[in-house]
Amino acid sequence: MQATKKASRTGLSQKRRQMRMRLWPLIEDEHLWLRTKSVGFTTIPRTLPIVNRILDIQAGKGFPVSATYLALWCHVFDEGFIEVRNSRELAYESGFGGPRAEATWKTRMKKLESLGVIQSKPGVHGDYQYILMLNPYQVIEKLYENKPKDFAFQALLSRMLHVGADDIVF
Template sequence: MAALKYSKRIREQRAKLWPDVDFKKQLWHRKRNDGFTTIPRTMALIISIIDDLTKGGPAGKTYFELWCRSFDEMYVSLSKPKELAFCSGFIGQRAERTWAEKIRKLAELGFIKLQSGQSGPLSHALIMNPYLVIKKMHEEGQPGLSKEKYRGLQDRAHEIAATDLDDDYLEDDEDEETATAPPAPTVPEPSLKKAVPKKAVAKKLPIRPLRAAKKKDAA
């Protein structure tokens, strides 16, 4: 109910501020438009932290492009390096090489894991939880990680109720496979009761009425 009231209040304020905008036609909406993904609300700060950690060759855009191509499994195929490089902002003769350098750096920092395949050493990528990666860096004193930005990440995570940086993160959560798998169908156990034979019922014969004996004629 509170969310509905907030949404209504924002829509009313938006209409007053931009009365000349057709909101349905001119704005993007996740329930109306296709081609979107889910991201943490802290993504901009996470990308900024990645850029700080990869100074001289910031890899934030490369990371974000990987995220935008992933689904809930957080897997990305790297079989189209030229396309991935272009969408990450790299053009020219060295585009693919520059992109590959960013990918290796992201893997080195722990933001992704790589596996080889038909496309060579960079064929498959798995995106790790960025909160946990950055938290580990903070605990280990990773050079290049700004203390101010880490505190900012903590504060923002608290504001949006993200518990990824908490010490008890996921302790009470179900396993991914358990949480998403449909319940197994229940099969009724066979009955162990012996079948009780029906009692034999004797067929009732129709009762014919007795005929009265005919009287003999008098001699």
Template sequence: MANSKQSQTRRLKMSERAQQQLALHFPDVPETLLWRRKSNDGFTTVPRPLPIAMQAIDETSKGAPAGHALFCLWARAPDNPLVVVENPTTFAAETGFTGERATDTWRKRMRRLRELGFIRTKPGPSGEFHFILLLNPNIAVELMRREGQVQDGLYGRFIERVADVGAAGDWTTYQEALEAAEKVAAAKSKALDGVVKSKKGAK
């Protein structure tokens, strides 16, 4: 399993190789036709395994695929996991929904993403989904797998991709944090029980 430093080194090498291949195969394409993160404005950061997560979502949402709706949320994120939805109609249109029921359809997709563990939401001035918190899709897919919602073939590609981008430790980190929180909660509960018993004994 590659650590973050190894992954960064690998990404750098991949970028250098890609630049060499670009110069070899597309030497006549002007730079102005290319989109580069370091020189062009209007970008955000997305998890590389996101396309596979989108496929997992769609496979469990037959008739109402919500994968593209998740991508649109990530495209709107300001390099921060919190997305503020000032105008649901705009988000619905960007997701591809038009007509009188566009916003209602978009809200249904948001509910599905919330059910699957890809987002958390809070209401606000624009309605039920004014505040949307984007959760780690790598964790969400793992949780779906444990619920039997991701088929073997797709899961195999997922774990391969996650390892390839150096994100294989996300699940372990999540589990460790969960276990630590459970221990703290258990300790507080035990301490509270002790206080209650002590008060009863003093009567």
């Protein structure tokens, strides 16, 4: 099954490349930011915009967490683990500035932890030095366990089907 998925992805990749070449024939690869040829990339869920929307809704008015969650995804590696050595920098990347930047960032981290998408452990660099990124699909499924499935949840399921994610049993 895994070989079939990889072959399918390779075929689709070639088709997308051919289409791109037809639409933009004068643009060379060196003018594009290609993951396989550049460094500084990470793997994120293709559904992240919808996941972020759901997390913002679940966090409640006045506590948007999506920018903080995105910043965490930009720091995570394949082990699902982040070591935060500079919380001020991560606060800035999350969209917070000024004298209350770190305090605001910490409230968003606390909210993300209460929603269940992260777990944290303190260290010498602060309360959130070690972050574990949990599977957002499983967390969202649990958040909606005893609630009506709203438009955002249905949008997530639809996008998951489209990208082939099977972390939630439909």
